[in-house]
Structures are given as structure tokens and as C-alpha cells.
Amino acid sequence: MISNNNKDLEMEMEKRALPNPFHAALASALCFSIGALVPLMSAVFIRDYKIRLIMVVAVASLALVVFGLVVAQIGNTTKMKSCVRFLCGGWLAMIITFGLTKLLGASALE
Template sequence: MAKTNDQESNQEVDFSKRAQWLRAALLGANDGLLSTASLMMGVGALRKDSRTMVLAGIAGTVAGACSMAIGEFVSVSSQHDMAVAEMERKEGRGEAGAVEAEKESLPNPFQAAVASAVAFAVGAVVPLLPAAFIRAYRLRVAVVVAVSSAALLGFGGLGAYLGRAPYVKCCFRVLIGGWVAMAITFAFSKSFDVLGF
């Protein structure tokens, strides 16, 4: 019985570790999707040609992925440096055994940076792909909103699964938030056109 409990405990710990990475990847993908879709909607409010809209999305994807990677690298590097400093203090107190175990779990800034950039780019591809193949302006905007909405619902559902939260509440929270972001960006850009800027 004790063995079974230990196995369950280990599985929970492993799932918890995986869930942290999955949640980070999910947030990165959601950020890539939402920021790229919103950027494309903002540009689409002023320029109806697909080339301009798609190029803006591509530029936003590259810029966002680089920003996410650099931000994650700096953040994880700081965590790494703090962990190393703490281990050095423990070694000074003669706790070498504990230090060896901690060295194996040190965060890797390069892995975190690459994972963050890839996750962002994966999310950004969702609105970019359909927009690249649709010439008609109204249809293109509608499809970008539709595929982004479907992906947001999926991300919300996955987030609910990882966090063991209510599915409907999480899905619609993410969806409504995405709609608000796209609508604000579109309306803000459109206001410049209306005012004649």
C-alpha cells in the first residue's frame, strides 16, 4: 500500500513539473496568437490588401518571438544566478550533498528562451496562415477572427485541464479577452482613418 502511495506521489510530482512547462508553452502560444491576430486586425482596419496585413503579422511574429526569447533568457538567467549563489552558500556551510542534487535541477536559460520563442511562433501561425491565402478583405478578416476564436477556445480548454479548473469558465474567459483585444486594436486603428490621419 505504501508503495502504491509513493508511486502516485511521484506521478503527481512529475505531472506538476510537466504542467509548469506546458502552462508556460500555452501562455506563449496564446500570446503569439492574440498579439499577432490583434496586430493584423489593427493593420486591416487601415489597409485592405492581404500583403500588408500578412507582412505586418510576419513582422509581429518575428519581433514577438525575439522579445519573448530575450525576456525569458534574462528572467531564467537571473533565477539560475540566484540558485548558484544559494548553492555556493550551502557549500560554504558544508551541505555538499544537497548541492549536488540541486545542480541537476538548475534552470537552463537557453532552453527556456528557445521554448518561449517557438511557442509564440506556433500561436502566431494560427491567424497568419489563413490570411495569407484569402484575397477578399471581409472574408479574410472574418476567417482571422474565426480561427483565432477557435484556437483561443482550445487554449482555454487546455489551460483548464492543466489547472484543473472549470472548462466553460476558462474557455469563455480566454475567448472574450481575445475578442476584446482584437476589437480594441481594430477600433483604435480605424479611428485614425476616420479622423483623416
């Protein structure tokens, strides 16, 4: 009986240690929104399409490198690998998003 009580106690402790999926989703949405504001705010007042596009890519790239450095510091990993991973992932996401908007004919940026 004692071993069953210990197992029940251990299982209860493990359940308490699990993160709440709702909190994780909220944190993810908040971080995504804040991260999206960085490049958007840098180009909000620029009227020329090409300059605005260059500004968004440049500021987003800088932000990706900074986020890569922060994650490397927190995770105690190699800074260069982390920055390259963040930068390549971000560029890939930007290319896919830009390509899809062009494919679907969205012209809000022009």
C-alpha cells in the same frame, strides 16, 4: 559544519531546479509563432478584406477556445473559466492590435 553542508547542498539543488530563462524564451517564441500561424494560414488565400478579417477572428477564436481547454485539462481547472479567460484575453489583444494598426495608418490588410 554538517548543517552548512546541508544548506549548501539544498541551495545547489534549488539552483539546478530553476528553469533556464533562455530555454523559456525560446519555448515562448516558438509557441507564439505557431499560435500566430493558425489564423494567418486560414486567411492567406482570401482576397476580400472583410471576409479575411472575419476568417482570422473566427479561426483565432476557435484556437483560443481549444488552447483554453488544453490548459484547463493540464492545470486541472474549470474548463469554462479557462476558455473564457483565453477568449477574452485573445479578443482584447486582437482589438488593441487592430486599433493600433488603424491608428498608425497601416494598410497592408486592405
